[in-house]
Structure formats: C-alpha cells, structure tokens
Amino acid sequence: MGHSYGGYLAWLSAERQPENWAALVVGSAISDLPGYMRETAPWRLENRRAEYGDSQDPAYSPLTEVGRLKMPVYLYHGRNDTRVPFAQGEAMEQALRAQSTPLVWREFPDEGHHLMTPANRRLLTLEVASFLQEKLLP
Numbered sequence: 293m294g295h296s297y298g299g300y301l302a303w304l305s306a307e308r309q310p311e312n313w314a315a316l317v318v319g320s321a322i323s324d325l326p327g328y329m330r331e332t333a334p335w336r337l338e339n340r341r342a343e344y345g346d347s348q349d350p351a352y353s354p355l356t357e358v359g360r361l362k363m364p365v366y367l368y369h370g371r372n373d374t375r376v377p378f379a380q381g382e383a384m385e386q387a388l389r390a391q392s393t394p395l396v397w398r399e400f401p402d403e404g405h406h407l408m409t410p411a412n413r414r415l416l417t418l419e420v421a422s423f424l425q426e427k428l429l430p
Contacts, residue, residue, distance in 0.1 A: 370403030
C-alpha cells in the first residue's frame with residue numbers, strides 16, 4: 293500500500309516479489325518513469341534525476357513488468373494532480389484491465405496529488421478498508 297513515491301515503490305515491490313502480495317493499494321504513483329521525466333517541468337528535472345536515478349532504464353518503470361501483477365489492485369488518482377500527471381494512473385489502469393487483473397479504479401475528478409476534500413478522504417478510507425477486508429480476510 294502506498295501513495296506517490298510510496299505507491300511507485302509498492303508497484304516495483306509487488307512486481308519483483310508478487311508471491312508476497314495478496315492485494316495492492318496504490319494512489320497517485322508513477323507508472324512510467326521515462327514518460328514521467330519527459331513530462332516533468334524543467335525546473336524540477338534536476339531534482340527528479342537525483343531522486344529517481346537513470347530514468348531511461350525500463351527496470352524502474354512499473355508498466356514494464358505489469359504482467360507480473362496478478363493480485364487484486366485498488367488504484368486511485370486525482371485528475372488535477374500536478375505532481376504525478378493523471379495519465380500515469382490512467383496508463384496503469386488500462387494496462388491492468390488489458391490483462392484482466394482484478395481492479396478497482398477510483399478517479400477523483402476534483403482532487404490533485406493529495407485528497408483534500410473530507411468527503412473524498414472518507415470515501416477512499418471506506419473503499420480501501422472494504423477492499424482489503426474482502427481480499428485479505430477469509
């Protein structure tokens with residue numbers, strides 16, 4: 293379970309050791325690192341390179357190994373995200389659907405990178421709790 297960089301690491305961890313994951317919850321995370329770097333504002337690029345390393349290496353792009361994700365996924369993203377473009381979440385959503393991975397996709401049309409609206413935070417909390425209860429408890 294992770295959001296933003298934590299979500300990016302959750303993608304990579306689940307792809308590298310899928311046998312250790314029963315379900316996955318990811319929000320507002322990078323799914324295509326080279327694409328993300330191409331879309332990053334020039335003034336942030338140097339900082340992003342220091343943070344993410346060699347952005348051209350496909351091993352660091354979760355979309356590259358999406359086929360390893362067979363566990364149920366709850367994926368959410370704010371449409372107005374200026375930190376991780378909404379297209380990053382959409383690309384992963386489409387890739388997961390294309391391979392019939394069990395998926396709950398939640399788009400928040402009035403949110404950015406972080407959920408700021410109390411009603412949306414409540415909705416996310418209730419949906420994730422229900423998702424995890426359904427997937428993890430017998």
